[in-house]
Amino acid sequence: MPGAGPAVRAEGLSKEFGQTVALDGLDLLVETGEIVAVLGPNGAGKTTLLTILEGLLQRDGGAVEVLGIDPAAADPDWRERIGIVLQETALEPLLTVRESLELYAGYYRDPMPPDELIALVGLGDSADVRAGRLSGGQRRRLDVGIAMSGRPELLFLDEPTTGFDPAARRSAWAMIAGLRERATTVLLTTHYMEEAAELADRVVIVDDGRVVAHGTPAGLGSERGLKTAISFRLPTDVEPGDLPLPGDGRLVRDDSGNFSLETDRPTADLEAITAWAGTRGIELDELSVRPPSLEDVYLELTG
Amino acid sequence: MSGAARAIGLVSHEFRYCQKVFWRNPGSVFFTVLFPVLLLVIFATIFGDDRIETLGGIPTDRYYVPAIVTLAVISATFMNLAMNLTIAREGGLLERGRGTPQPAWVFIAGRVGNSVVVSVLMVVVVTLVGLVLFGSPIPWSSIGLVLLALVAGAASFSTLGVAMTAVIPSREAAPAMVNLIVLPLYFLSGIFIPESEIPSGVLDFASIFPVRAFFEVMLAAYLPVVDGAGFPWGSLAVLLAWGLLGLLLALRFFRWMPRR
Structure with a gap:
């Protein structure tokens, strides 16, 4: 019918x-x-x-x-x-x-x-x-x-x-x-x-x-517990040495001075990062938060 | 609308587009339409003054008209269907057609209709070229036999062409395989070389196959007077038997899907 x-x-x-x-x-x-x-x-x-x-x-x-x-x-x-x-x-x-x-x-x-x-x-x-x-x-x-x-x-x-x-x-x-x-x-x-x-x-x-x-x-x-990627840029004279991160991710610096982090607790990490930057008066250039993509799921499942 | 009227409507719709495709394809126009005419002109020009004593001393150019008519009908039906249906199958067009409400047989009927119409056209063209260039008369007195030969030949070589696609694996293989079958038979059956030049054992062997059978029927239809033996009904039976075999093989083995 x-x-x-x-x-x-x-x-x-x-x-x-x-x-x-x-x-x-x-x-x-x-x-x-x-x-x-x-x-x-x-x-x-x-x-x-x-x-x-x-x-x-x-x-x-x-x-x-x-x-x-x-x-x-x-x-x-x-x-x-x-x-x-x-x-x-x-x-x-x-x-x-x-x-x-x-x-x-x-x-x-x-x-x-x-x-x-x-x-x-x-x-x-x-x-x-x-x-x-x-x-x-x-x-x-x-x-x-x-x-x-x-x-x-x-x-x-x-x-x-x-x-x-x-x-x-x-x-x-x-x-x-x-x-x-x-x-x-x-x-x-x-x-x-x-x-x-x-x-x-x-x-x-x-x-x-x-x-x-x-x-x-x-x-x-997100349903599959994949991680969210957070990335930003710091001024060249600033080191993130004392930046506290509540999540399980580790901050990685690439060759062009971008920092990125893959985390299971994006909200808490983001809050910590922005608070850290705010108290020091640092502007986080190119700050971005990317939720787990279909590509991540796909590669994990079929890769 | 009655079932028959609807069926005719579907087939004529399919046929119209088959015709468009046929006449727009330089390959099919050359090999199916121009090439037979070219062969008639070449053979009749080279051998036209010879006479064939076994056929009452007729000039050879009168012999070549039914020979080239036979070749032209086989080109328009067997070769055209075997090649174009294979190309349509391997290109996914038949599979795509199967996915529509169109009854499957209509796709075949439209293409066979195209082949039959081209065959009729070629009988007319080859006969007229024979008349105008070589003075071979139009066989008015036996026109009924010509039509019978045409219908039997076009129908039989159409079913054989559809059946042939089952053994052709790819579009690249189609022209070679089809020519490999018909070219030797043209030589053995008296299409290219007058039958008076071919040993009788060879002709007897060729008579097993539909090309020779079709040609004998067509030759007798064009030259009823000189062929004292009467109309070769046995050859017509051989031709129709091949046509029936083609039909059965096509029904059993025809494939709609391309190789995967």
Whole structure:
């Protein structure tokens, strides 16, 4: 039944390719309307997971429901409701952007008009350019446009920005964030921490075919007891020799005179540092507090 | 909308875009459309004045028209489908298509339709070039047999082309593997060299395969009068049997997913 229950529910999902275990009892829950990022290194099983959820690959074991239906029994009515961007951009190079969208529009009962899609993915200036002549970033945008052709309730994006330059990545993020206004649930995979932190409501970290952590991008680090980094600069004639630190961290000085500290008690340490500086009239240049990042969690779990 | 009307609508939609892609691809236009015409002009110019005594002494250029028609239909169907479906599969286009509500068979039907339409066009073009440059008459009296040969050949070599993709591992391998199959058969079957120059044992061997069978049917359709033996129904049966085999193999072994 549309709209009822989670968009994706997978329990104990397993898949092997010969001797290689791609998925090893993976659990996943994606609520309707969420943007969820599956983060993990290459070979973690991200693409295998998506391909099974898309109904393009049969699983070996486990239970799966996508939009209330087992994707192994996918029918055209179900396919009307999902959109797929595969890991490799798949376009007919000899068709223009508009023609490509018109071709796919013909596959759906109630397609989004090609001109609307062109605007949605920001290809207005290239509508009559053949796909084979687009840049990598533009090709991926067209790929997303095609996936949105049928007004999907659930959109799968497999590594949407791999291989992009930073500017193209930023603009692709803006486009994907815009899909949220269409109340589309998005499940994406990435191996960029920054991408997961930027786009996702929730992050699922996968390694060796199983989920090793999940939570909000900001919450993942602190929940796991990782340390906060505090850094600042001191005037060249001041030594922090008598600076008291209540936390467990040790102050480290790098070559350019910056001091940094990784601590499990950031509030107490920060208070001590600022009080110490305040009573001596020292200005702490470039003072910064950085909470444990997704990158720290990721490296700790998969490194 | 009835089921049949909807199916026709889906296939004609797919077909229109297959046509666009075909005519925009310089490779397919050259090898499928221009190359057969070029071969006819070369062969008929070099050997045109010779006569083929085993076929009632007809000039060789009249022989080459059905020979090149045969080659052109095989290019438009077998070679075109085997190569382009492999490229579409390895490029992920077939997998992407499988992820849409479009019924899977429509992707194949659109491409086969494209091949059949190009085949019909090539029969017309090659026959007209034969008429204009070499005075080979249009076989009006046996046009029904020409159409029968065309339909049987285009259908059989289409299913064989779709089946062929199952053994082609990559897009790079496609042209080499397809040519490796058809080129020797063209030589052995009397497409490039008049059959009167080929030992009968070789022709008998070639008759097992669909290229020779198709050519015998097409030759008899173009030259019904000189071929005293009557229409080669046995060759038509061989051709259709290959087509049926192609269909069964395609249904069993066709792959939508690229290698991973």
